[in-house]
Amino acid sequence: MTATTEVGGPGAGRAEVGKARLRKEDRHLITGRSRFTDNMVLPGMLHLAMVRSPYAHAKITAIDVSAAKASPGVMAVLTGADVAAEQGSLPNAWPITPDQKAPAHGAIAVEEVAFAGEVVAVIVARTPAAARDAVELVDVSYDELPVVMDLEEAFTDKVLAHSSLESNKSATWVFDSAEAGTGSSVQEAIDNAEVLIERTFYQQRLIPAFMEPRSTVVDPTGEQITVWTSTQIPHILRLMLALTLGIPESKVRVIAPDVGGGFGGKLQVTPEEAITVLAARRTGKPCKYTETRSESLQAGHHGRAQVQRLKLSATRDGTVTGLSVNLLADMGAYLGLVTSGIPILGAFMYNSIYKFPAYRFECNNVFTNKTWTDAYRGAGRPEATFAIERLMDELATELGMDPLAVREKNWIRHEEFPFATVAGLEYDTGNYEAATSKAVELFDYQGLRAEQKRRRESNDPIQLGIGVSTFTEMCGLAPSRVLGSLSYGAGGWEHAQVRVLPTGNIEVVTGSSAHGQGHETAWSQLVADRLGVPFENVEVLHGDTQISQRGLDTYGSRSLTVGGMAVLAAADKVIEKAKVVAAHMMEASEEDIEFTAGSFSVKGTDTSTSLGEIALATFAAHNLPDGFEPNLDSDATFDPVNFSYPHGTHLAAMEVDTETGRVSIRKYVCVDDVGVVVNPMLVEGQVHGGLAQGIAQALYEEAVYDDAGTLVTGSFVDYLVPGAPDLPHYITARTETPATSNQLGAKGVGEAGTIASTPAIVNGILDAVRHLGVKDIKMPCTPSRVWHALQAAQTTGGVQ
Amino acid sequence: MIPSAFDYAAPTTVEEALGLLAAADSAGDDVKVLAGGQSLLPVMKLRMADPSMVVDLGRITGLSGVTDDGDSLTIGAMTPHHVVASDPLIARHLPLLAKAAATVADPQVRHRGTFGGALVHADPAGDMPAPVLAMGATLVIAGPNGERSVDAADFFQGYFTTAVREGEILTRIRVPKFTGWGAHYEKFTRVSQQWSIVGIAAMVRVEGGTIAEARLGLTNMASTPLRATAVEQALAGAALTAEAIAAACLHAAEGTEPASDLNGDAEYRRHLAQVLAKRAVLAAAGL
Numbered sequence A: 001m002t003a004t005t006e007v008g009g010p011g012a013g014r015a016e017v018g019k020a021r022l023r024k025e026d027r028h029l030i031t032g033r034s035r036f037t038d039n040m041v042l043p044g045m046l047h048l049a050m051v052r053s054p055y056a057h058a059k060i061t062a063i064d065v066s067a068a069k070a071s072p073g074v075m076a077v078l079t080g081a082d083v084a085a086e087q088g089s090l091p092n093a094w095p096i097t098p099d100q101k102a103p104a105h106g107a108i109a110v111e112e113v114a115f116a117g118e119v120v121a122v123i124v125a126r127t128p129a130a131a132r133d134a135v136e137l138v139d140v141s142y143d144e145l146p147v148v149m150d151l152e153e154a155f156t157d158k159v160l161a162h163s164s165l166e167s168n169k170s171a172t173w174v175f176d177s178a179e180a181g182t183g184s185s186v187q188e189a190i191d192n193a194e195v196l197i198e199r200t201f202y203q204q205r206l207i208p209a210f211m212e213p214r215s216t217v218v219d220p221t222g223e224q225i226t227v228w229t230s231t232q233i234p235h236i237l238r239l240m241l242a243l244t245l246g247i248p249e250s251k252v253r254v255i256a257p258d259v260g261g262g263f264g265g266k267l268q269v270t271p272e273e274a275i276t277v278l279a280a281r282r283t284g285k286p287c288k289y290t291e292t293r294s295e296s297l298q299a300g301h302h303g304r305a306q307v308q309r310l311k312l313s314a315t316r317d318g319t320v321t322g323l324s325v326n327l328l329a330d331m332g333a334y335l336g337l338v339t340s341g342i343p344i345l346g347a348f349m350y351n352s353i354y355k356f357p358a359y360r361f362e363c364n365n366v367f368t369n370k371t372w373t374d375a376y377r378g379a380g381r382p383e384a385t386f387a388i389e390r391l392m393d394e395l396a397t398e399l400g401m402d403p404l405a406v407r408e409k410n411w412i413r414h415e416e417f418p419f420a421t422v423a424g425l426e427y428d429t430g431n432y433e434a435a436t437s438k439a440v441e442l443f444d445y446q447g448l449r450a451e452q453k454r455r456r457e458s459n460d461p462i463q464l465g466i467g468v469s470t471f472t473e474m475c476g477l478a479p480s481r482v483l484g485s486l487s488y489g490a491g492g493w494e495h496a497q498v499r500v501l502p503t504g505n506i507e508v509v510t511g512s513s514a515h516g517q518g519h520e521t522a523w524s525q526l527v528a529d530r531l532g533v534p535f536e537n538v539e540v541l542h543g544d545t546q547i548s549q550r551g552l553d554t555y556g557s558r559s560l561t562v563g564g565m566a567v568l569a570a571a572d573k574v575i576e577k578a579k580v581v582a583a584h585m586m587e588a589s590e591e592d593i594e595f596t597a598g599s600f601s602v603k604g605t606d607t608s609t610s611l612g613e614i615a616l617a618t619f620a621a622h623n624l625p626d627g628f629e630p631n632l633d634s635d636a637t638f639d640p641v642n643f644s645y646p647h648g649t650h651l652a653a654m655e656v657d658t659e660t661g662r663v664s665i666r667k668y669v670c671v672d673d674v675g676v677v678v679n680p681m682l683v684e685g686q687v688h689g690g691l692a693q694g695i696a697q698a699l700y701e702e703a704v705y706d707d708a709g710t711l712v713t714g715s716f717v718d719y720l721v722p723g724a725p726d727l728p729h730y731i732t733a734r735t736e737t738p739a740t741s742n743q744l745g746a747k748g749v750g751e752a753g754t755i756a757s758t759p760a761i762v763n764g765i766l767d768a769v770r771h772l773g774v775k776d777i778k779m780p781c782t783p784s785r786v787w788h789a790l791q792a793a794q795t796t797g798g799v800q
Numbered sequence B: 001m002i003p004s005a006f007d008y009a010a011p012t013t014v015e016e017a018l019g020l021l022a023a024a025d026s027a028g029d030d031v032k033v034l035a036g037g038q039s040l041l042p043v044m045k046l047r048m049a050d051p052s053m054v055v056d057l058g059r060i061t062g063l064s065g066v067t068d069d070g071d072s073l074t075i076g077a078m079t080p081h082h083v084v085a086s087d088p089l090i091a092r093h094l095p096l097l098a099k100a101a102a103t104v105a106d107p108q109v110r111h112r113g114t115f116g117g118a119l120v121h122a123d124p125a126g127d128m129p130a131p132v133l134a135m136g137a138t139l140v141i142a143g144p145n146g147e148r149s150v151d152a153a154d155f156f157q158g159y160f161t162t163a164v165r166e167g168e169i170l171t172r173i174r175v176p177k178f179t180g181w182g183a184h185y186e187k188f189t190r191v192s193q194q195w196s197i198v199g200i201a202a203m204v205r206v207e208g209g210t211i212a213e214a215r216l217g218l219t220n221m222a223s224t225p226l227r228a229t230a231v232e233q234a235l236a237g238a239a240l241t242a243e244a245i246a247a248a249c250l251h252a253a254e255g256t257e258p259a260s261d262l263n264g265d266a267e268y269r270r271h272l273a274q275v276l277a278k279r280a281v282l283a284a285a286g287l
């Protein structure tokens, strides 16, 4: 059990940690000095354009490239057949079961295409326009095959998404608390249930929709192949490109320059990246590919896309006794880097903050003829949180209880931490009481309930509902051993180096790969405090495998809790090293050296020396202790012992215009507990952006296909990403219950808002219209869906 | 987002522009007139249109601006949306037009996109056609044989189709003044910057406690903008009360043929038309 403080807690005493520093990164970004991949221009550079399949499922019977090859400016046209021998199969690093099935996945389709937008040929030309023009001249003959677009239909295997596979089922993964020894039998809980809530929820397909479309530049002209690419994962990409294309890893350098957002959408080894490397090697010239927004929406990986069949058992006093989850997860046409593991990341979170004793999770991963899915902000955990938070509201309704009371009855009490969960995790700390009571107070919960009652009684055309979402998530991916036990292909550590230069300035090299989060600012604050140097004297280097040689990059809210801890560990090693030199220089024993605020002093004397002086001495190396290696730097690799578990309480007051079905957010309060905060402004930014994306799932976004397999929401005219005017003024606050799994007490904040907000919004909408007979509304809750639900409820007398 | 190659001409007079159109036409070239480019360029970039020649009207003087002709205003076809939304003459005499123009897209698009372009483009979900129809404007079209004037009622002929024929240019729009009328454009969208799912252009003239006259135009309730004549008739002489207005607006979907799409099906649109018409008229009447 750890003490919880309101904001301004443990971090506030330090000089830098806890300070709302403006971001170091912003000056160049907002003065037009950004360097995104598409800004790269290399001498003699060629440009790529992709020929993409208009069909969702077809055999390629012939490709005639002669006209394209003859087109002005065209240097080469490559088809799947041309590169079949060297393109390999794009990686899936997470085979969740030993018998997982997956189709081969060449970057360019060779015989068959399995989703609309799959690359069938690539044009390499002197200018982007010449490349684009030649796309029209490639004549591809297809034999159309039947398509399977609907997930539940795909599960029946009536139509196969790939003719090379005998079934659309990729893998089945089961967790059962009775078998795992973490709890009792769900079947028994269901058999003995006094109340049984059975629901099916649909997690619609979403598109990450990062601001900077993906772009790759490859220079093959040196000893090494250099790849600039808009990615979250330069380190993983380097390894995977080497393995996929059979290039020695030492010959590949990957650079992620400025990257304009990712949200999981750039946690991928993309066909387009592999193709750009292949084209550069073929032509011997630098090559660039930058996708259009339409290509990005069509062929960048999607997220969510699950059907959740749920059974929650409880006693009549509102105590939950068990939960059974049966999931269908839409892989789309292929398995990307971690596609298959996304639902598994959710498997540990369906029990959320509750302590019910029995849990069973079964997931069936299924192929369809849609763009493949993979990580999207929250990755598995938003789906899980949505399911359990919707169910808790359904249980409250069934029992006539207040939704907060039902949650409180079931959540892990503050004094019960650390707590071993039914899903097999150990939550180190948490204080759901503190976050909830603060949220209730900021929200004016009682006042809004009273208004809700008045509106109901007066039959007001604008009805009011209150949506509750208490959530937790597992962050800080991840302890390597745990990843090993889940058959993931790599570890979850992070690497850092801290170098004290002869001038006393500090260089921090991090394996985390920032793409908008503000790592340079946060890492500078961490190191400034730890080494007692000014914030301005710290330089953070990242995103280039030649500068940051080791790393596992940025996703899963892992940067601070894993990468930041590696930075601190490296700084601590530097201090230990410096102490040896300080003792030598001041002719004292090492035990008597004290380090505070950048200065080493001899206990009980006024003799002292600074970190800068020591750095210069270690550089000159004229007078160092015997055996001391010159220079003052250190490496550290941090492998977390546990996940971290941010949590919070989100409350949404939703207004539903019953005449038009339009919903609006009247008030949104969130109290997040992300542990110790390094920079409150960065946290606030992450919370706001996260909320926007979670709200977008509830109200606005959905990737829609027609029956033939064409993406209907193929541009931002139809794929509706909300803008600032569509979102409310959030009331955000924090409590701080430090994590015990890392020395700073931080927990991670990158995904919190996205995970928590979706169920808060939907619960709020249903709370507003349930008394009118509406039981559920599919996401996104568009005005027309809400209105139709109200109509249906009216005509069927409340049963829908 | 790269369009096919095309030739480009920027004439400085209407005559020169018409000459270029005629020449291209007789050479069998596919020629397009470019106004603000806010609709034409996106479809060219998506290669849904690939004209071999583009004639830019942007350098022609006299096609932009607002003039007072006594009992009507004349608005140049090349007048950008933001001018329509903010011009004092329009605000005073054609408040409906100003209000509708202010709902078009975002400030960038409103500074580039033009009033005439929006009318010739004739997107069923576009916001400017319905007010123009409701106000009974006259559209002046220049062609090889000189100018002709077309009533708004005859101008919008179908899905993205107007009375402007190939080789012609819409030069200006003459709108009778509606000084003193109450006006409101009620636009329904899912996100703040979006084409209308349904839009209602409403104008009322109030005399004493009754509505003397009303004019309503419907956006996106068919392949062309429509007049809600049944509502107009029901409102004429109706009491200035919420009940009377609501009752009249139940006729708003009569004669409409709305499409079904991701934003809503036809049934929903018909329902919206009634609710939004009521809201638009209430707002126009200052209730």
Ligand SMILES: Cc1cc2nc3c(=O)[nH]c(=O)nc-3n(C[C@H](O)[C@H](O)[C@H](O)COP(=O)(O)OP(=O)(O)OC[C@H]3O[C@@H](n4cnc5c(N)ncnc54)[C@H](O)[C@@H]3O)c2cc1C
Binding pocket: B032, B033, B034, B035, B036, B037, B038, B039, B040, B041, B042, B057, B077, B078, B103, B104, B105, B106, B109, B112, B113, B114, B115, B116, B117, B118, B120, B121, B125, B126, B127, B128, B164, B168, B169, B170, B171, B193, B194, B195, B196
């Ligand atoms: C992001 C975005 C959002 C938008 N949102 C909305 C919205 O909410 N509501 C809305 O109503 N509109 C919206 N629009 C469209 C906008 O109003 C356009 O400006 C308008 O539809 C076309 O005007 P333009 O001047 O840009 O015409 P252009 O794009 O230049 O031309 C459009 C068509 O009309 C023809 N044309 C143009 N002018 C003439 C002329 N004088 N004579 C003969 N032919 C001509 C062209 O040949 C072309 O076929 C949006 C556009 C964008 C890019």
